[in-house]
Amino acid sequence: MEIPLPEQQHLRSNASMTHDGPADHVEQNRRFWDDEAAAWHGPLARDHWAQAEPSWGLWSTPESQVSVLPDNIDGMRAIELGCGTAYVSAWLARAGAHPVGIDLSEKQLATARAMQAEFGIDILEVVAYLADEAESGHGGLCQITLYPDGSVAVADNGRGTDTRLDEHGHIVKKPVMATKDLRFFDNPDAPSLPDTHIRRGMSVVAALSTWLIHTNRRLNGSWTQRYEHGVPTTDLRPIVDDLTTGTTVHFLPDELLRTTNSTTFDDLARLTQSWQ
Numbered sequence: 490m491e492i493p494l495p496e497q498q499h500l501r502s503n504a505s506m507t508h509d510g511p512a513d514h515v516e517q518n519r520r521f522w523d524d525e526a527a528a529w530h531g532p533l534a535r536d537h538w539a540q541a542e543p544s545w546g547l548w549s550t551p552e553s554q555v556s557v558l559p560d561n562i563d564g565m566r567a568i569e570l571g572c573g574t575a576y577v578s579a580w581l582a583r584a585g586a587h588p589v590g591i592d593l594s595e596k597q598l599a600t601a602r603a604m605q606a607e608f609g610i611d612i613l614e615v616v617a618y619l620a621d622e623a624e625s626g627h628g629g630l631c632q633i634t635l636y637p638d639g640s641v642a643v644a645d646n647g648r649g650t651d652t653r654l655d656e657h658g659h660i661v662k663k664p665v666m667a668t669k670d671l672r673f674f675d676n677p678d679a680p681s682l683p684d685t686h687i688r689r690g691m692s693v694v695a696a697l698s699t700w701l702i703h704t705n706r707r708l709n710g711s712w713t714q715r716y717e718h719g720v721p722t723t724d725l726r727p728i729v730d731d732l733t734t735g736t737t738v739h740f741l742p743d744e745l746l747r748t749t750n751s752t753t754f755d756d757l758a759r760l761t762q763s764w765q
Contacts, residue, residue, distance in 0.1 A: 515593065522573075522594035530574055531600045537576035538604045539674070539689070541696055541719055552580075562586045575601035582743050583697065583718050613682040613760060615643040615738050618665070618691050620764050622647040622736070629735070631764070633757055639744075644737040649707035666695040666703055666716055683760040694740060695719040701740035706733055 543552040552558060558580070565586045569578045572590030574597055581588040592598050612633065619631050622645065629647040636642070650665070670690025673679040679687050695701045696719035704713040712725045 519593045519595075522592075523596045527594060527596035527600065530597065534574035534576060534600050534604050537574065538579050539693070540576075540580075541692075543577070543580040558584065572601065573597045574604060576604070579604070587744065612641055612643065612757065613684055613686070614688065614691065614694050615641075615740075616761060616764065617682060617688060618738070619643060619645040619647065619736060631761075633761075635754070638741065640739060640741040642737060642739040644735060646733065646735040649711075649734050650703075650705045650736050665691045666701065666714075667719060667721060668692055683763045691738075692719060694738075697743055698740040699743055701738065704728070704737040704739070706731070706735050708734060 543558065544550060545552070545555060545557055562581065562584050563586070567578075567581050567586045567588040569575065569581070569588055569590045572578055572592045573594070575590040575592075578588035578590040578601075590598075590601060592601075616631060616633070622629070629645050631643065631645045634642040634644075669692055673688040673690045674692075679689070681687055695716045698719075699717065701716045701719075702713060703716070705711060706728075711728045711730050713728050714721060714725050715723045
């Protein structure tokens with residue numbers, strides 16, 4: 490069988506030309522990604538960085554269906570060549586790897602750095618979560634503890650996260666740690682935190698943490714639950730009632746975020762004044 494083939498097609502380039510022929514291909518490529526591609530890749534970066542599960546290609550096929558990333562990459566070093574806005578590096582970091590992104594486009598790298606700052610673990614997001622309870626009329630105090638291992642605990646003495654019993658008598662709660670907070674996520678009018686970052690909700694903190702332990706104490710019972718990269722790894726476990734109420738969120742940011750988003754006591758004292 491003979492199949493007629495179309496004539497050879499030539500790709501059109503808007504890159505500049507010199508009198509002697511095409512300009513250096515590296516410079517052409519850099520100009521294209523700085524001047525044109527960055528304009529349409531930049532707005533997509535936030536959605537990619539925010540994904541709880543990686544997805545691939547034009548059809549956004551979930552990682553769970555295609556297994557692009559290798560198993561057990563915790564602790565591995567990785568290089569993402571031509572990283573662009575570096576969302577694949579972000580996915581690798583959440584899986585426990587230690588990625589380095591390389592790209593020739595300064596504008597793409599600037600977007601990547603902005604996303605790294607925005608999606609870095611923000612202690613203030615946790616404080617805001619507890620402050621929501623205080624603003625509902627219950628008041629209270631908040632205590633922030635920075636541990637030598639890089640983990641952070643934020644605790645209050647409020648009434649505790651609201652819980653219910655299901656038809657089987659099991660404790661259930663609002664899934665704030667594992668699902669998007671629709672008040673903030675993808676909301677162009679979401680409020681800002683005191684450090685000017687946009688609120689995204691506790692699920693982002695949980696997703697970017699190696700582990701997170703949510704402990705809740707209420708007058709009708711106390712429990713704790715552990716998450717790893719936003720996924721619950723235990724059920725709600727009852728704990729001994731100590732006659733106090735309140736919520737404690739203890740979490741360990743991923744190592745990449747611990748090294749790029751350091752926060753000092755002085756920073757926290759200054760930034761939390763708006764809640765005092």
